[in-house]
Amino acid sequence: MTLIHLAILLPVIAAIAVGILYRYYRRIHLGWFVLPVPLLIVIYLFTLMPQVMNGQVIHETMQFMPRVGMNFDVYIDGLGLLFAILISGIGALVVLYSIGYLSTRENLGNFYVYLLIFMTAMLGVVLNDNVVMLYLFWELTSISSFLLIAFWYTRDRSLYGALKSMIITMFGGFLMLGGFITLYLITDTFSIRGMIEALPLIQESPLTPIAVVLILFGAFTKSAQFPFYIWLPDAMEAPTPVSAYLHSATMVKAGIYLVARFTPLFAFSNLWVWTILIVGLFTMAWASFNAIKKDDLKAVLAFSTVSQLGLIMSLLGLGALSLVTGANDELFTVAVVAAVFHTINHATFKGALFMIIGIIDHETGTRSLKRLGGLLTIMPFSFTMTVITALSMAGLPPFNGFLSKELFLEAMITVLHADFGAMTSVDFLIPLVAIVGSIFTFIYSVLIIHGIFFGKRTHDTPKEPHEAPLLMLISPAILSLLVIVFGLFPNILSSTIIDPAAMGIMASETSLHTHLAMWHGFNNPALWATIAVVIIGTLLFYFKDKWIFIYNYHKEPFTLNYAYDQGLLYSRFGSKKITDSYMTGYLRNYLVYIFGFFILMGLLTVINTGLRLDLSDLAPVRIQEIIITLIILIATAVILITRSRMVAIIMLGTIGFSMALFFVFFRAPDLALTQLGIETVTTALFLVCFYHLPKKSRHEERMRFKFTNLLVSLGVGTFVILIGLAAYSNRLFDSISEFHIENVYDLAAGGNMVNVILVDFRGFDTLFETLVFAIAGIGIYGLMKLKLSRKGEDNEEHAEESRV
Incomplete structure (x- = not known):
């Protein structure tokens, strides 16, 4: 195992130690023992940055299942390193924040074990070159996410949100596996690098569209794209550290990573690029529009996260589109750089915002905008951080979100000057939808600031508001500081992270030299688009009461959540009906199903392969x-x-x-x-x-004759006889009995052939049969003890009732 493999598996190794430690040390907050794990990983990853900046690729292999091609192949380029640093760096800040957020009265052992497993799963996703291992870690993120969302499992909404997220994301992950298998059938390799090298085979294969659709299902479900975004708002039932980690910086970015990683493979496909571009843009506009009507602050952030993920997804689609059409190489570079830069920026301002909302909830007892307001003088530090991060999300200077939003608008407006063939006549819709989505993004960003800190306190909150303790302020303060630093000095990221990551998306050895600046002059169309966004957004926010009624027309029966709930209801009802139809509780019915299937398969085999019988050697x-x-x-x-x-x-x-x-x-x-x-x-x-x-x-009653049972009985008997005769007539190998006859004494020193076969030649079979009996005996003993204990409990309850 190399040091890189150890870094990926370190969190899950630490999870085992944490689980043991928690049994004996509960006075000290467990987060202090967990905090060094992501810190060590992020420090190690920063030591790899000079190699990646110089264009080197780190590749290490560890055999796992080599016979089926499933090896733990680590591949670190700029793209993988970027996501790994986000996972471990934000993870360290989230652990520090959780120490102040979660009380020692919580089940911290479970929380940190789940969190560490998730960290390993995400690192395994973004640093893997083998698609089968990538899928293994991908589904592990869904499982650990389910456990984290359902951490407060006594709440119905927590269980509902956890189940919803797992159903949707694992459904997409399973389809994604089908896409990986399809690519393997085309290229005969599970390696992503090997697939890129076999690009001509992918371009010519008729199976490529199937692989594209299946892999996009996995990406869209994990990154909450329309129409699969409905799981993310319900996942907000998780503790705020989970939301800040999973649903802002890491898990929801897995789909972004997947699309970025497979762009070199599918950039030639119109199905790939147009699907990503259209779905991403629509998701951005739709989610930002719906965020405004929410009252719960975490719900607002959930929809804003969906919107921002759609923004990044659309940039990846636009970059690939410009590449496949050859419309504008500069557009491709701008779009990809903007996607990478906004991925970093979103992790900083959205991670901080989730933590700040957690502080508001922790110190006031509510997240409802209707009950908050007037906290400016009470929580000045939280207010300052909220202004910095929310305005960055809105795309205003001098914060980092302004720079990446400018690149986004520049890329979308450049579409008007590109040639996309048949779509050129409607290409004006691309910048239009981008600007509309940005306007609503500005509105909900201002809404967060105004709803929490301005106005009068018209309602009493469950807790008397006060500023959060220092331990909870450190992590969002660090992220807020990064928002300012990356905004004022963006080029510290250009050559170190952005350029290598963009080169990883392009799969090109041509070096990039990106220069980011806050000011590009008055001739920059993106600047005027931003000004329009601010002016229109301000007016719409000011006159919000005049148009907010339009949300009333979006009735519950016409929502995707309603369709999901009804689908579960009908599937549960239909499944119960189908199950009840054959699970009758009678063994004789089950035997009919089993033997009937046996007869059917026997008939199909005889029809397809024929039946050759040789009865000449049968004994009289x-x-x-x-x-x-x-x-x-x-x-x-x-x-x-x-x-x-x-x-x-x-x-x-x-x-x-x-x-x-x-x-x-x-x-x-x-x-x-x-x-x-x-x-x-x-x-x-x-x-x-x-x-x-x-x-x-019933046995003593007269049994009715059943013709079906007669047919099944005759059919089973007939096919068993035919199978025996066919096996006797078609001997493909010499009988093994001669070997036993010749070697039973020499090899095993025994005279009884049957005993020697059971004990020596088939000793493992006999051993495991004995083990099966032992397991069955333990099970029977457990059932007996369970029955006795329940009887004892019933007697105690009865005695207690008698005393009362």
């Missing part, structure tokens, strides 16, 4: 065998028609003892003795059990 049937067979048939028929339990037991024993006679005639005395012993014991047990059963039962 002797008179004693005919007599025993008749006895077995008569005994079976008597069992079916008799109403007496005693007669049925005797006939069942007759069948077993007759089979023992067959073993005697076939010169297998050991099997005959075994059969006789088993039949004797089971017959005696049947007699004992039946003696204690009620006098009346």
Whole structure:
């Protein structure tokens, strides 16, 4: 295991230690033990930055399942390093913030174990070159996210949000796996680098559109793109540190990473680029429009996150579009650089905003905008950080969000001067939708500031408001400071992170030299677009009461959430109906299903492959065998028609003892003795059990004849005989019995062939069969103890009721 692999797996290793530590040390906040883990990782990742800046790619392989091509291949370029630094850096700040946010009365052991597992999962996603391992870590993010969202599992909304997020994201992840398998069928490799090298095969394959659609399902569900965004607002039921970590900087960026990583593979596909561009732009505008009507601050941030993710997604689509059409190479560079830069900026201002909203909730007891207001003088530090981060989100100078929003608007406006073929006639819609989305982004950003800190305190809050303790202010203060620093000095990121990450998206060795500046002169169209956004946004905010009624027309039955809930309801109802139709509780029905399927498969096999029987070598049937067979048939028929339990037991024993006679005639005395012993014991047990059963039962009633059962019985018997004869007639290998006959004494020093086979030649089979008996015995013992303990509890409850 290399140092890079250790860095990825360090959080999950620490999770094991944390789980053990929490059992013995609960007086000290567990977060202090967890904090060094992401700090060590981010420090190590910064040591790799000089190599990546020089264009080097770090590639390490650790064999995991080499025979199926599933290896732990770490591949670190600028793109992977950027996301890994965000995951570990924001993770360290979130852990520090959680120390002040979460009380030691919470189940901190579970919280930090889940958080560390998630950290490993995200690092595994962004630093993996093997798509199968990427999928493994991808689904691990969904599972750990489910556990984190459901941390307060006693709340119904927490469970609902956790289940909703897991259903949607794992559904997309499963489809994404299908896309990976499709790419493997095309390129014969699971390596992303290998797939890029085999690009001509992907371009010519008819399976490529299938891979594109399936992989985009995974990206859109994870990054909450329309129409799959509905899980993200409900995920806000998680503790605020989880929201700040998963739903601003890391998990929701996994889909962004996936699209960026696979852009070199699919940039030639119109299906890929237009889908990403259109879905991203629509998601941005739709989510920003819906954020304004929310009263819960975390819901506002949830929709704003969806909107910002749509913005980044649209930039990746536009960059790929300009690449495939050859419309404008500069447009491609601007779009990709803007996507990378805004990914960094969004992590800073949105992570800080989530933490600040957590502070508001923690110190006032509410997140409702209707109950907040007038906190400017009470919480001045929180106000300052909110202004910095919210205005950055709105795209105003001198903050970092202004720079990346300017690049976004510049890229979208440049579309008007590009040639996109058939879409050129409607290309004006692209900058129009971008500007509309930016206007609503400005409105909800101002709404957050105004709703919390300005106006009068017209409602009492559950808690008396006061400023948060220092421990909770450090993390958002650091992120707010980065918002200012990256805004005033953006070029400290240009050559160190942005350029290498953009080169990773382009999969090109051509070096970039990006220069970012706050001012580009009055001839910059993006500047005038920003001014228009601010003016229109200010007017709409001021006259909000005049147009807010339009949200009343969006009724609940016409929402995606309603469709999701109804879909679950009908699927649950339909599933219950279908399940109840075959899960009848009667063993005889289950046997009909099993044996009926066996007959159906047998018929299909015979029809497709034919049936060759060779009966020339069969031994002659002797008179004693005919007599025993008749006895077995008569005994079976008597069992079916008799109403007496005693007669049925005797006939069942007759069948077993007759089979023992067959073993005697076939010169297998050991099997005959075994059969006789088993039949004797089971017959005696049947007699004992039946003696204690009620006098009346369905068995004593007249049993109705069922033609279906007759067909199934005859079919099973016929196919078993045919299978036996076919196996005897088509011997593909020499019988192994000769090997046992020749070697039973020399190799095992035994005289009884059967015993030697069981103990020596098939010793592991016998061992595991013994283990199965042991497990079954433990299970039976556990059931007995459970029954006894429940009886004891019932007696105690009854005694308590009597005393009352």
